[in-house]
Amino acid sequence: MAVGLHRQRFKEILENLERYENDHGRLLGLSSLARRKCLAEQMVSSIRRIEFVRQVLGRGVGPSRADPHSSMFDPIKGAIHLTRNGDYDGAVWLAFIQTHFGKHADDGWKLAANVYGSFGGGPVWDFSTYGANLGGFLEMLQKNTALLNQKSVAGRFSNHRKYQSKQPHRIAETFRTYYEWQTQAGGFRDLVQQIHKERGQHPAEAFDGLYKSMRGVAGFGQGRLGRFDFLTMLGKLDLAPIEPGSVYLDKATGPLAGARLLFFDNRDYNITGKVLQSRVDSLDAYLQTGKQVIEDSICNWQKSPERFVYFRG
Structure with a gap:
């Protein structure tokens, strides 16, 4: 269970899930209080992981880490x-x-x-x-x-x-x-500047431009998780002024199964990630957790929707 400052965040997430349902209809996968609380705990857990990286930015780091x-x-x-x-x-x-x-x-x-x-x-x-x-x-x-x-x-x-x-x-x-x-444009900063010229400097647009430009990277480009994880890490480390403006469900596996379970109470519901993506993105307007938290938490939640399990590695 969330404690301290995160207990308040847990409470807010539950309230905002209810607000979303009042405006858009029931989330069929939240069929019990246990499921609802489990999803909120997974979201708090995701928030904590992101905050940890940001906290490290303010600490001393020695050369042995590299x-x-x-x-x-x-x-x-x-x-x-x-x-x-x-x-x-x-x-x-x-x-x-x-x-x-x-x-x-x-x-x-x-x-x-x-x-x-x-x-x-x-x-x-x-x-x-x-x-x-x-x-x-x-x-x-x-x-x-x-x-x-x-x-x-x-x-x-x-x-x-x-x-x-x-x-x-x-x-x-x-x-x-x-x-x-x-190195296609010189160094990475040059690549970011190139994307800014092509797409503008909005963090979500720059993220999308970099995401799509990675299609040719073996082991990253044909799927979406590697690109998504890498680019969100660059954002968290302040290595690029980017953040995802979407959960990028197209070609997703775990997050897509989680979204299907959340909206339809069925991991195998016949709807594509591309179609469902906008509905998942719209949750962020209510939850205000960020797209990375949503995609990570629904992926972990669908593995154990009734009971919170901390997933790592």
Whole structure:
């Protein structure tokens, strides 16, 4: 149960869900008080996770956070350290690595650290090192194929990224196509400026422009979760003046199942994400939690709609 300041937020969410229903009709998935409270708790949990990243921005962060050979390695905090030291492209690159591998519930950042740090037996593949030797990165992965296949040694992808391949050429393809995306206009700041010229400077429009521009990034562009998670992280880390103006349900899985359950009490209801998206987006006008909170919370809620379960990794 939410406590302290979050207890008030929990109460407000319940009240705003009721306001939405008074104006637009019942949310059929909220068929019991337990379901209603569970959804509100998932929303508070999502708010807390976002607030944690923002709180870290105000704290001291040491260089070990960006060092994959250190037990203190944390790519989110590492990106903050690099930003503070003027390595803007390096920070964005580390945010990409954080998103691609994710933080596993048990293994933590092990997989990201191993690949980023050559399994302790080679260079750290930071932005400049990788850009100068793309072929060397693939060679490192091929050399460590056996280790990659040992999950107890290499580590595992997070739950959000669990379907990604550990095959060297697939990881290398993701890195290569991502690097090409980040550097297409020069540096990442140049890319943001290009998007601003094309779409304007509104945070939601800039987010949408970047989101659509990532279609060619292997492991990101054909789906939506990787792009959504990566770009929202850039926004939270103040690496780009962007925020999602939509939940982007097209091609979604968990969030779409959650939206179908919420509106129709049926995870498999015959409605596309593209059609349902506007209805989910409209909730934000009442809840005022932000699109990332809504997409994250309904995804987690539909896994256990009667009883709150904290999901991580």
